Amino acid sequence: MSVVLDLADIQGNILEAYPKQGYFKGRTILLNIGGDSKTSRAANGRHFVTRLLPRVTTALAGASVGDAVRPPAVAVNVAFTFYGLLMLGVPTRTLRGLPDEFIDGMAARARMLGDDFSGDHWQEKWDTVWQNKGKPPEAAVHILIVLNQHYTASAADLDATTEAIVALAAENGVSVLAGHNPPGKEQTLYQDISAIFDEHGRPTPKEHFGFSDGISDPVFEGQYPADKLQSAAIGQGAVDGNGAWRALAAGEFLLGYPDEAQEIPGAAMPLAFSRNGTFMAYRKLHEHVGAWNRFIGEQAEKFAAFRGIPLVEARETLLAKMAGRWSDGVPLMKAKDFAEWQAFNEKFPQNSPERERELVDFTYRKDIDGEQCPMTSHTRRVNTRDALDPWVQTNPKLASGSVLNNRRRILRRGLPYGSSGPEATDDGDHGIVMLVVCSSLARQFEFVQQQWIHYGLDANAGNDTCPIVGNHSQGDARNGPKAKFVVPSEQDSGKPPYVAEGLPQFVETRGGEYFFVPSLTALRMIGMGTVDPT
Numbered sequence: 001m002s003v004v005l006d007l008a009d010i011q012g013n014i015l016e017a018y019p020k021q022g023y024f025k026g027r028t029i030l031l032n033i034g035g036d037s038k039t040s041r042a043a044n045g046r047h048f049v050t051r052l053l054p055r056v057t058t059a060l061a062g063a064s065v066g067d068a069v070r071p072p073a074v075a076v077n078v079a080f081t082f083y084g085l086l087m088l089g090v091p092t093r094t095l096r097g098l099p100d101e102f103i104d105g106m107a108a109r110a111r112m113l114g115d116d117f118s119g120d121h122w123q124e125k126w127d128t129v130w131q132n133k134g135k136p137p138e139a140a141v142h143i144l145i146v147l148n149q150h151y152t153a154s155a156a157d158l159d160a161t162t163e164a165i166v167a168l169a170a171e172n173g174v175s176v177l178a179g180h181n182p183p184g185k186e187q188t189l190y191q192d193i194s195a196i197f198d199e200h201g202r203p204t205p206k207e208h209f210g211f212s213d214g215i216s217d218p219v220f221e222g223q224y225p226a227d228k229l230q231s232a233a234i235g236q237g238a239v240d241g242n243g244a245w246r247a248l249a250a251g252e253f254l255l256g257y258p259d260e261a262q263e264i265p266g267a268a269m270p271l272a273f274s275r276n277g278t279f280m281a282y283r284k285l286h287e288h289v290g291a292w293n294r295f296i297g298e299q300a301e302k303f304a305a306f307r308g309i310p311l312v313e314a315r316e317t318l319l320a321k322m323a324g325r326w327s328d329g330v331p332l333m334k335a336k337d338f339a340e341w342q343a344f345n346e347k348f349p350q351n352s353p354e355r356e357r358e359l360v361d362f363t364y365r366k367d368i369d370g371e372q373c374p375m376t377s378h379t380r381r382v383n384t385r386d387a388l389d390p391w392v393q394t395n396p397k398l399a400s401g402s403v404l405n406n407r408r409r410i411l412r413r414g415l416p417y418g419s420s421g422p423e424a425t426d427d428g429d430h431g432i433v434m435l436v437v438c439s440s441l442a443r444q445f446e447f448v449q450q451q452w453i454h455y456g457l458d459a460n461a462g463n464d465t466c467p468i469v470g471n472h473s474q475g476d477a478r479n480g481p482k483a484k485f486v487v488p489s490e491q492d493s494g495k496p497p498y499v500a501e502g503l504p505q506f507v508e509t510r511g512g513e514y515f516f517v518p519s520l521t522a523l524r525m526i527g528m529g530t531v532d533p534t
Helices: 038-055 082-087 100-104 107-113 119-125 155-171 226-233 289-307 311-323 338-347 353-358 378-382 441-453 520-528
Strands: 023-033 074-080 143-150 174-176 191-194 278-287 411-417 431-438 484-487 498-501 507-517
Touching: 023 038, 023 155, 023 411, 038 074, 038 082, 038 155, 038 174, 038 520, 074 082, 074 155, 082 507, 100 107, 100 441, 100 507, 107 119, 107 441, 107 507, 143 155, 155 174, 191 411, 278 441, 289 311, 289 498, 311 338, 311 378, 311 484, 378 441, 431 441, 431 507
Parallel strands: none
Antiparallel strands: 023 143, 023 174, 023 191, 074 143, 074 507, 278 431, 278 507, 411 431, 484 498
């Protein structure tokens, strides 16, 4: 029996990323619930939530239901930290049903996540707004508001919505937290986010390192109408063992539904509080564009001489091997070398339906040793597809994907921030605000971040971390030898692999937190103070 989701009860940006719905700019606002007592704080927060509720955008606004639903000019969505729910007066019996990692918060788990890039004083590099060490719960981040501006709207619409929400907060004892900047710099009230636009003013899927991003995202039951679901699941769901794909279980991304284990996991009570909600990791990831450009430039020259190929080919090949895709998103499994990449682009032109399918419809069973797409490349680490199925090593025809992979999938939302170019430096303000959505932060987001991005054991890479977003050792006593990345050679070529040594730190966390994204039903319960776990 197919899953039918209540789109009007699920917040927007969960079922489908806002940029795919025409929202290319946005803003995040962090709020603190004020008051001189526990009772007054709860009352202030509940009044704010109740008055904000009519503005909250649901999944219905982006559903494929024809022209009857007009997308809002500015989508508004809201989420809460654990301390935010505590300040709102959510009962302890409900709060104790929330997962441990959510209660701990992201900063408390930074070492496990590989966020301690600069040793013991890692948090000193975080934006001021996230530096909550030593502060009481009353002073922490409590509420996240995410605004997304539709392409038919203007910057004035985004500013007007921002001003209305800030005014609404002030009327109810809720304050905006400034400091979306490193310490010592002028503190801004909001974090602006935006797609990167090309020279013609058109939005692109690029991020600051030049890769096309946001190509592949999990497809799950109920996400699309039944007649479109199977097609959408190709390459983005789970391998079914018969050479076809199926949608993943809805419970992997929404609370209150069966997951890939065919179970409905325990959740915070009452059920209406959890159902149709989910969890989200907010991560501000600064990109060291200067270090990236220097490293790639130096290594491309060495790689060109090592392989005896033109510099342009060497640069593009090195980028593809690190990412697992060519810079325009074409998978290495579809085009193993520069010549095949050019041929692919001639056969499948940009924006064609056939190309969109080819970009996601592939497995790794024909490349179990990682000769074509390195085992340590970024995309192969974060979505192993069928590579961890035990049958892949002995009888690839029987491989049907892996429960290990199917239960680690995450929804990637968010947008880049800041601007960069060929002359960009590491001190510039540019990167990605990444919103990771999943039902279990520990089983999904944290597992991928810890085990696949930072340890590499499943990729037979020892302590080599992800070449792009990993925590790269600089050769100090604490972290061992300098980070490296190995570009394998085909076994029959007789050529040795190329080793790129001394990877600098390319990506650095500048702050973030774990949030609960409630359903519209739960928001009403929170606002009315009627969350009853009994």
